[in-house]
Amino acid sequence: MTNKSRDQLMCIINEASLAVHDTVLFLDTHPCDKEAMEYYQMYRQIRNEAMEEYRDCYGPLSAYDVAPSNMWTWINDPWPWEGEC
Amino acid sequence: MWVYEKRLQFPINIKTPNAAAAKIIMTQFGGPDGELGASQRYLAQRFAMPYNEVKGILTDIGTEELAHVEMICTIVRQLTRNLSIDEIKASGFDTYFVDHTVGLWPQSAGGVPFSSTTFQSKGDPITDLHEDMAAEQKARTTYDNILRLVNDPDIIAPIRFLREREIVHFQRFGESMRIVQDNLDSKNFYAFNPAFDK
Numbered sequence: 560m561t562n563k564s565r566d567q568l569m570c571i572i573n574e575a576s577l578a579v580h581d582t583v584l585f586l587d588t589h590p591c592d593k594e595a596m597e598y599y600q601m602y603r604q605i606r607n608e609a610m611e612e613y614r615d616c617y618g619p620l621s622a623y624d625v626a627p628s629n630m631w632t633w634i635n636d637p638w639p640w641e642g643e644c
Numbered sequence: 645m646w647v648y649e650k651r652l653q654f655p656i657n658i659k660t661p662n663a664a665a666a667k668i669i670m671t672q673f674g675g676p677d678g679e680l681g682a683s684q685r686y687l688a689q690r691f692a693m694p695y696n697e698v699k700g701i702l703t704d705i706g707t708e709e710l711a712h713v714e715m716i717c718t719i720v721r722q723l724t725r726n727l728s729i730d731e732i733k734a735s736g737f738d739t740y741f742v743d744h745t746v747g748l749w750p751q752s753a754g755g756v757p758f759s760s761t762t763f764q765s766k767g768d769p770i771t772d773l774h775e776d777m778a779a780e781q782k783a784r785t786t787y788d789n790i791l792r793l794v795n796d797p798d799i800i801a802p803i804r805f806l807r808e809r810e811i812v813h814f815q816r817f818g819e820s821m822r823i824v825q826d827n828l829d830s831k832n833f834y835a836f837n838p839a840f841d842k
Contacts, residue, residue, distance in 0.1 A: 587700035
C-alpha cells in the first residue's frame with residue numbers, strides 16, 4: 560500500500576514517463592551515448608515502481624496490467640480526458 | 645502494435661468552459677498543421693525509411709503525436725462541457741454544434757475537414773525529413789498563435805508543453821537528416837534515393 564495520493568503518484572508517473580520518453584527520442588539519434596543510457600535506466604526504474612504502486616492502490620493504467628479481482632477494474636473512472644488525471 | 649496507457653502526457657484540468665477558445669484550439673486536432681496529420685505523416689513515412697535511427701525516431705515521435713491528439717481533444721472536451729445553449733450561440737460555436745453537438749471531430753478552426761492532403765509521404769528520406777522539420781515549425785507557430793489568443797492559465801500550461809515538444813521534435817529530425825546525409829554520396833546528396841535505388 561502507499562502513503563501517496565492518486566494525484567501525487569500520477570504526477571511521479573507523468574514526470575518519469577516524460578524523462579524516459581524524451582531520452583528514448585535522444586537515444587534514437589544518439590544510440591551510443593552512455594550517459595543517456597544511464598539516465599534512461601534510472602527514470603525507467605522510477606516509472607516502473609510508480610506504475611506498480613499506482614496499479615496496486617488505484618487501479619490499472621493498461622488493459623495488459625489488470626490485477627486479479629472479481630471486477631474488471633480497467634473500465635473504472637477516471638478516464639484521462641475527464642479532468643481527474 | 646500499440647498499447648494504450650490510461651493517462652495524459654501532461655495533466656489537463658480546465659475549470660472554466662470557453663467555446664470560442666475550443667473552436668480555435670480544435671485546429672490542432674484536425675487542421676493543416678495539427679497533431680492528427682503529424683501522427684499520420686511520421687507513422688506513414690517510416691515504412692520507406694532505410695536507416696534504423698530514423699525508423700526509430702519516426703515511430704516514437706509518431707506515437708507521441710497520438711498522445712498529443714488526445715491532449716488537444718481533452719482540452720476541447722473540457723472547454724465545451726457544461727455550456728448553455730445561449731453561450732454556444734453567443735460564442736460562434738453554433739456552426740460546429742449543429743453538426744457535432746459537443747462531440748470531437750477533426751477539422752480546422754475555419755471548419756475545413758481533416759485531410760491527408762495536408763501532409764506528404766514521398767518515399768525519399770531527404771524530402772520526407774525536410775517536410776517533417778517544416779511541419780514541427782508550422783505547429784510551433786500555431787501554438788504561438790494560440791498563446792496570443794487565450795489567457796486562461798489552465799489552457800496555457802498544456803499548450804506551452806505541446807509547443808515545447810515541437811521544438812524537441814524539430815531538433816531530433818535535424819539530427820535524423822544528418823544521419824541520412826552521412827549515409828549518402830557526400831559530393832551529391834541527390835545522386836540516388838536510398839529508399840528506392842540500390
